[in-house]
Amino acid sequence: MRSNVANSRFALLTAALVFTTAAFSQTLPKGVQKVTAVEGITEYTLPNGLHVLLFPDASKPKVTVNVTYLVGSRHEGYGETGMAHLLEHMLFKQTKSGRDVKKELSGHGAQFNGSTDWDRTNYFETVNATDENLKWAILLEAERMTGMRIEKALLDTEMTVVRNEFELGESDPSRILMQRVMEAAYTFHAYGRSPIGSRSDIENVSIPHLDAFYQKHYQPDDAVLTVAGKFDESKALAWIAESFGAIPRPTRKLEPTYTVEPTQDGERSVTLRRVGENQVFDVLYHVPSGSHPDSAALEVLTSVLGDVPSGRLYKALVDNKKAVSASMFFAEQHDPGFLMGSIRLGAAQSMDEARQIALKTIEGLVAEPPSKEEVERSKTRLLKNLELTLTNSEEVGIFISEAAAAGDWRLIFLGRDDLKKVTEQDVLRVAKAYLKESNRTAGTFVPTKNPDRAEIPPPPDVTAMLKDYKGGASVSQGEVFDPTPANIEARVVRSKLANGTKVALLQKQTRGGTVIVQMTLRFADEKALFGKSSVAQMAGSLLMRGTRNKSRQQIQDEIDRLKAHISVSGSFNNANASIETTEANLPGALRLVAEILREPAFPENEFEQIRQQRIAAIENSRTDPQAVAFNEMNRHLASQYARGDWRYVSTPDEAIEDLKKVTLADVRSFYQQFYGISESELAISGQFDKAAVQKLVGELFGEWKSPVAYKRPLTPYAKLPALDRRLETPDKQNAFFIAALKTKLSDDDPDYPAMLLADYMLGGSTASRLFTRIREKEGLGYTVQSQLSVPTKDDGATFMGIAISAPQNGPKVEASFKDELAHIVKDGFKADEVASSKKAWLEEESVARSQDGALTRTLMFRDRFDRTLKWDEALEAKVAALTADQVTEAFRRHVDLAAISYVKAGDFKKAGVSQ
Numbered sequence: 001m002r003s004n005v006a007n008s009r010f011a012l013l014t015a016a017l018v019f020t021t022a023a024f025s026q027t028l029p030k031g032v033q034k035v036t037a038v039e040g041i042t043e044y045t046l047p048n049g050l051h052v053l054l055f056p057d058a059s060k061p062k063v064t065v066n067v068t069y070l071v072g073s074r075h076e077g078y079g080e081t082g083m084a085h086l087l088e089h090m091l092f093k094q095t096k097s098g099r100d101v102k103k104e105l106s107g108h109g110a111q112f113n114g115s116t117d118w119d120r121t122n123y124f125e126t127v128n129a130t131d132e133n134l135k136w137a138i139l140l141e142a143e144r145m146t147g148m149r150i151e152k153a154l155l156d157t158e159m160t161v162v163r164n165e166f167e168l169g170e171s172d173p174s175r176i177l178m179q180r181v182m183e184a185a186y187t188f189h190a191y192g193r194s195p196i197g198s199r200s201d202i203e204n205v206s207i208p209h210l211d212a213f214y215q216k217h218y219q220p221d222d223a224v225l226t227v228a229g230k231f232d233e234s235k236a237l238a239w240i241a242e243s244f245g246a247i248p249r250p251t252r253k254l255e256p257t258y259t260v261e262p263t264q265d266g267e268r269s270v271t272l273r274r275v276g277e278n279q280v281f282d283v284l285y286h287v288p289s290g291s292h293p294d295s296a297a298l299e300v301l302t303s304v305l306g307d308v309p310s311g312r313l314y315k316a317l318v319d320n321k322k323a324v325s326a327s328m329f330f331a332e333q334h335d336p337g338f339l340m341g342s343i344r345l346g347a348a349q350s351m352d353e354a355r356q357i358a359l360k361t362i363e364g365l366v367a368e369p370p371s372k373e374e375v376e377r378s379k380t381r382l383l384k385n386l387e388l389t390l391t392n393s394e395e396v397g398i399f400i401s402e403a404a405a406a407g408d409w410r411l412i413f414l415g416r417d418d419l420k421k422v423t424e425q426d427v428l429r430v431a432k433a434y435l436k437e438s439n440r441t442a443g444t445f446v447p448t449k450n451p452d453r454a455e456i457p458p459p460p461d462v463t464a465m466l467k468d469y470k471g472g473a474s475v476s477q478g479e480v481f482d483p484t485p486a487n488i489e490a491r492v493v494r495s496k497l498a499n500g501t502k503v504a505l506l507q508k509q510t511r512g513g514t515v516i517v518q519m520t521l522r523f524a525d526e527k528a529l530f531g532k533s534s535v536a537q538m539a540g541s542l543l544m545r546g547t548r549n550k551s552r553q554q555i556q557d558e559i560d561r562l563k564a565h566i567s568v569s570g571s572f573n574n575a576n577a578s579i580e581t582t583e584a585n586l587p588g589a590l591r592l593v594a595e596i597l598r599e600p601a602f603p604e605n606e607f608e609q610i611r612q613q614r615i616a617a618i619e620n621s622r623t624d625p626q627a628v629a630f631n632e633m634n635r636h637l638a639s640q641y642a643r644g645d646w647r648y649v650s651t652p653d654e655a656i657e658d659l660k661k662v663t664l665a666d667v668r669s670f671y672q673q674f675y676g677i678s679e680s681e682l683a684i685s686g687q688f689d690k691a692a693v694q695k696l697v698g699e700l701f702g703e704w705k706s707p708v709a710y711k712r713p714l715t716p717y718a719k720l721p722a723l724d725r726r727l728e729t730p731d732k733q734n735a736f737f738i739a740a741l742k743t744k745l746s747d748d749d750p751d752y753p754a755m756l757l758a759d760y761m762l763g764g765s766t767a768s769r770l771f772t773r774i775r776e777k778e779g780l781g782y783t784v785q786s787q788l789s790v791p792t793k794d795d796g797a798t799f800m801g802i803a804i805s806a807p808q809n810g811p812k813v814e815a816s817f818k819d820e821l822a823h824i825v826k827d828g829f830k831a832d833e834v835a836s837s838k839k840a841w842l843e844e845e846s847v848a849r850s851q852d853g854a855l856t857r858t859l860m861f862r863d864r865f866d867r868t869l870k871w872d873e874a875l876e877a878k879v880a881a882l883t884a885d886q887v888t889e890a891f892r893r894h895v896d897l898a899a900i901s902y903v904k905a906g907d908f909k910k911a912g913v914s915q
Contacts, residue, residue, distance in 0.1 A: 029241035038410050038471035041400075044237065048249040049221025052240055053400065053409060055228040057393035059478025059511045061850050063229030064397040065137040066124035067145070068404050070224070071217035073195040074118045074257055074334065082162075082197015083205060083213050085116040086155075089162055090210075091123060093154045093776075096147045102776065104140060106767035107836055108133060109843020116195045119334040120405035124398050128846055129230035135239050141225070142243035145218055150211040160779035163203065164806055166196050167733035168782060171625070173276040178340070181282045184270045185441035189261040191333065219250045224404045228397030230480070261286070261336060263455055268441040275731035277619040278324065279345040281355050283362065283442035287339050287434050289459040290332025290406035294433075296418035297426040302330040302339060303378035304370045304427065305362060309552050310377060316361045317343060318609060323354050324616040328362075334406050336456045339434070346616040359442075363435045369428045379419060380560045386416055387563060388580065391475070391512035407462035413471050478687075479509035483849035485869035485876075492859065492868070493690065497702035501680040502863040506855070507690050515586050515686030516856045517579035519593070520864075522679045523706035524573050526713050531644035532670060533572055534658040538610060539667045539675075540570025545606035548599045552606060555596065564589045568596045572646045573713065575675065580853070583687045587696055594700040600671065607664045614659055618652050625729045625736040626804070629905035633738045636723045636901055637798065646713060676706030683860035685852050715796040717744040723901035728909060735807040735906025737814060738800065743894040745797035747790045753878040754890035759788035761829060761837045761887075762820070763801055765844075769820050774803060780813050781805035792865050799895060807911035810904055821897055828888030838880055845876060 028034065031047040044052040072084050091114065092101050105112045105125055112125040123141065127133040169175045179194050186192025196202075225244065227236050264286060288294050306328025308314050317323035325344045331337040343358050345351060389395050390412075403411040434456075481487075493505045501521075529536065544567075545552045559566050564581035566589060575597060581589045621627035635649040642648060650658065682697060720742055745751060763770035763786025774784045784803040791797065803813045848854045862868060 029238055029245070031245065032237060032241050036410075038413055038469065039474060041396075041409070043409070046220065046241065046245050048245065048247055049219075050244050050247075051224045052237070053224065053226040054233055054236060055226065055393055055396060056231060056233055057228065057478075057511060058230045058480050059509070060393065061129045061230055061481060061483055062126055062394065062847060063129045063134050063137075063227065063231045064124055064126045064394045065134070065141055066122060066226040066228070066397045066401065067141045068120050068122040068224045068226070068401040069218060070120055070222050070405060072117045072119045072121055072405070073193055073197070074190045075217065076190065076193075076197075079201060080205065080209065080213070081193050081201040082166075082195070083201070083210060084121050084217075085196050086158075086162055086202065086205060086210065087214055087218070088114045088116045088121050088123075089158045090150060090154065090214075091144050091148055093158065094149045095143050096149055097143065099140070099143065101140070101144065102766045104136075106765045107840050108136060109840045109847060110137075111844075111847060117402075117405065118191055118195055120401055122398070122401040126229075126394055126847065128843060128850075131232070131235060134227070134231050134236060138227075138236070138239045139243050142247065145220065145223065145244070146215075146247055148214065148218075150207060150214055152207050155205075155207065155210070157777055157779040159203070160806070160809065161775055161782050163199070164734070164780075164782040164804065164809075166199060166202060167806055168804065169194075169196065170733045173272065173274050173278075174280050174342070174344070176274065177270075177272045177280050177282055178342070180270045180272050181284050181340070181441055182338070184268045185264070185284045185286065185338065186261055189259050189335065190257070191261075191335065191337070216252060216254075220244060220247050221249060222254060224401075224409065226397045226400055228393040257335075260458070261456070264439050264441075267437055270441070275623050277347060277622055278616055279347070279349070279351050281343040281345070281351060281358060281442070283341045283358065283440060285339045285434050285436075285439050285441075286456055287330070287337055287430075288457050289334060289336050291334075291408070291411055291459050291462050291465070292457060293418065293460070294430050294457075295330075295332055296415055296422050297430045298330050298339065298434075299382055299415075299419060300375055300378045300422050301365070301370075301427045301430055302328050303382060304374045305365065306341065307378065307381065310374070310556065312361050312365070313341060313343070313358060316357050317354060319605065320357075321349075321608065321612065322357055323349060324613050326358070332402075332406055335459065344616070346612055347619060355442075359440075363437065363440075365431045365435060366428070369431075370424050372424050375422065375424045375427055377557060377560070379422060380557075382419060383416070384560050384563045386419075387512075388514070388565065391510075391514055393511070407459065408466055410466050410469055410471075411462070414466060414469060417472065475512045476509075478511040481508055481850075483846055483855070485849075485873035488849065488855070489869045494863070495694065497698050499677050499680070499702055499705050501677055501682055501697075501701060503694070503697060504681075504683040504859040504863050505688075505690055505693065506683075506685040506859060507688060508686065510687045510852070513583040513687045514852070515579075515581060515583055515684060515688045516852045517577070517586070517590070517593075517682070517684050518856045518860045519577040519682040520574055520680060520860060521597075521677045521706075522574045522710040523676055524674045524678070524708040525711035526646060528674070528708050529573055529646060533644075533646060534655075534662050535666045535670045536570065536572045537614075538607070538659075538662050539602075539670050540575060541610045541614075542602050542606060542667060543568045543570055543575070543596055543600050545610070546601040546603045547595050548601055550595070552603070555592070558588075558592055562588050562592070566593060568593060570675075573674075573710070583689070586688050586693065590693075590696055590700060597675075598704060602664060602668050602671070604664055607667065611659055611662070615656055618655050618659075622652055623729055623732065625732050625734055625905040628727055628729055629736040629738050629903045632725060632727060632905070633723075633740050633901065633903045636903075637720065637740060637742065639720065640718050647715070674706060674708055677701065677704050678706040678708070678710030679864075681860045681863045683856045683863065685856040685859065712793070715791050715794040717742060717794075717796045719899075720901070722899055723903065725903050726908060727903070727905040728907065729905050730907050730910070732907050733806065735805055735810045735904060735908070737803040737805065737810060737817070738903045739802075739817060739900050740798060740800045741895065741900045743797050743799055744795045745790055745894060746795045747792050749795070751890040751893065752790060753875060754882055754887045755788055755790070755894055756875075757834070757837060757841060757879055757882055758824075758829070758887050758891040759786055759799070760841050761833060762786045762824065765837075765840065767837070767840065769824075770801065770803075770817065773820055774813055774816050778812070778816060780809045780816065784813070797894075807906035807908050807913060810906055810908065810911075810913060814902065814904065818897075821895065821900075824888070825892055825895070825897060829884045829891075831884045834882065834884045834887055838882065841879065842876055845872075
């Protein structure tokens with residue numbers, strides 16, 4: 001269904017756009033008209049009604065093409081729910097000219113997806129920035145607009161996949177509770193229906209009806225095309241005019257939706273009873289549309305109530321051990337949307353008490369107005385997030401869909417400007433207007449003599465509101481960067497600190513002056529750490545919860561002030577830190593990370609919160625098919641190790657038992673005994689002062705040493721007996737399938753390149769054999785893939801395949817999986833299959849290196865084993881030189897069909913699946 005994207009445009013978007021410094025002066029293609037330009041994005045229209053947004057960004061060697069259709073589940077009538085989402089799936093099938101969409105996307109090494117929401121449907125692909133790739137992407141999207149095959153044979157193969165996706169959501173009580181609350185909150189408006197639709201509508205949709213929906217809405221006058229990244233604007237506009245411009249303007253007239261949800265006149269309630277472990281309480285309030293001027297104040301209100309750990313809900317419930325988690329979000333829709341709070345409780349916590357506290361905290365905002373400090377803190381975080389994300393042209397190209405669906409893409413910038421103006425009086429005003437008992441959906445109905453109703457204003461005239469809008473100032477452009485291993489290596493500077501920490505610095509100009517830092521420090525050995533896994537996890541989780549001089553909230557405030565994303569955590573024998581910030585804030589961010597790592601306070605109240613959250617998560621996993629299956633398989637793969645060994649996999653009962661034994665004194669002792677640097681790697685990529693940074697990291701970390709020397713834990717190969725086990729998870733509509741095999745292989749083995757490509761062809765892409773057969777042709781499951789995990793230095797590699805399906809389809813999934821493996825062993829891979837897969841894999845590797853975060857992690861990991869990116873260059877050369885026979889023979893050597901273990905979890909009894 002929809003992507004994992006929050007509805008709030010400020011929760012989604014995070015940094016400031018750059019206005020293109022080089023003017024785009026050219027003779028526009030015939031009929032194309034320029035509409036407006038705001039902060040680097042220029043809007044054009046075609047005669048057929050298509051709106052085009054061009055957002056050039058030469059700093060990254062990739063380009064994103066995104067098409068947003070202004071149609072979602074809001075446009076569906078009764079009896080046709082889920083139709084927009086079903087079409088999203090169909091647009092990845094086949095065109096009328098015979099093109100296989102998924103195969104072409106994979107063949108170009110594209111990162112791609114589609115999503116359906118209440119107000120829009122979008123499709124995007126991100127590819128290496130070449131004229132060939134951009135022209136191909138534009139032509140593909142033009143053909144998908146009106147040239148897809150909407151046929152029963154294709155729908156039949158996709159139907160099970162869509163139904164499986166529906167069932168995946170049905171297995172999650174939290175998602176179902178949210179849906180039930182929305183159904184109760186909306187009497188008539190379509191926002192009360194999930195975009196994925198109802199099972200009966202999905203299963204009974206007719207081809208003529210579906211095709212009519214496609215012909216009506218997938219037209220240029222109902223779409224916004226965005227091109228973002230590194231590209232030639234004149235060429236792009238010419239290709240768009242040639243391809244999309246050839247589509248005639250439709251003769252039909254699109255009638256706007258006109259259902260207006262009546263003002264709610266009393267509290268509503270809903271109760272959900274299903275299998276599960278954690279209790280959940282949701283509460284919803286109707287609010288205006290995303291384009292309404294109140295939106296900015298509602299964003300701040302949501303943050304004041306729902307942020308972690310500063311939010312009032314978190315402080316009232318989680319800090320006081322009345323709940324495990326508490327959050328709140330604001331859905332900014334085309335029509336009046338909603339605020340929703342969600343509280344999760346452990347099995348032993350009181351629902352009645354948590355409900356009373358939650359409602360008193362939310363609606364009590366009127367009696368206890370937000371302080372200036374709360375409002376400014378929330379604005380700082382929201383604006384920081386907006387600024388950081390808007391430096392990423394790829395994200396902007398996709399997320400602009402949300403603003404376009406709300407009324408106009410420029411709402412992103414207008415909303416940002418409005419956010420800067422919000423005061424505590426504004427937040428109090430919207431709280432008084434909408435946080436009312438009569439506007440609440442969560443409890444029971446209460447007759448009220450004099451109802452106090454929240455009147456929701458209609459959406460404003462967005463065109464008039466934005467008529468003369470110009471936007472704000474621009475930020476700096478980045479350099480054109482070639483992500484080849486040779487170019488990267490030519491610019492990397494490596495050194496060592498006094499304690500042996502390996503440092504890799506890659507200096508380059510980036511959009512908005514951004515910089516990424518990754519660091520891993522290692523300590524101790526298996527013998528010293530035996531039996532201390534739970535203590536190590538608790539210690540690592542507490543690092544960001546407070547230092548000697550800063551509380552958890554002060555740490556978060558400092559992160560926001562530094563306009564940074566910072567994460568610090570620890571595990572069995574290491575700690576990890578990551579930073580994303582700007583050049584000016586890098587020194588402060590590094591100092592904060594050093595303080596978190598070297599001066600943790602381990603607060604007592606935070607210790608117990610983390611313990612309860614971990615226990616609640618384990619309890620919740622007991623009935624989840626995926627968690628149950630993975631735990632069983634991982635226990636089998638580690639069956640040779642005793643409890644207490646770092647490689648041992650605990651049962652849920654054992655994990656909870658171990659957590660309950662841990663004390664705060666244990667955690668503090670673990671830190672004092674082990675934390676510090678025995679071996680460490682630090683990598684920085686982006687815009688920074690190299691000399692200053694080298695000096696600073698030396699001062700912060702160069703003399704810090706672990707009391708116990710690090711010894712790398714081993715992962716040797718061990719032959720295991722085959723396992724075949726089926727586990728029952730009652731009342732869950734999804735089943736989970738895992739196949740796994742231990743094989744003797746390391747990443748310096750001559751067979752490694754061939755096995756890497758074999759896994760890619762088997763289940764590592766959307767053009768792979770497993771995906772094509774089980775999902776595309778047979779339509780048995782929503783997710784199917786394989787994965788090869790190969791260690792460096794050691795030889796204990798793991799090959800794994802997974803699939804999600806309906807329980808009744810579990811045996812078919814297993815049979816197809818085994819049959820596909822048998823075909824490869826018998827007949828091998830084909831030459832054309834190997835050739836196309838090599839090309840796609842190499843493209844994906846190049847795209848990955850263009851991502852600063854992934855590149856920084858690669859530099860750090862290579863440094864750990866004294867490698868450079870010449871190793872990557874050599875690996876890619878080896879993959880490029882592979883033949884079909886070489887790949888087949890390597891697969892046969894390492895994949896013993898008789899040695900594969902299988903675990904399946906699901907409600908098989910209810911589905912009538914025999915043993």
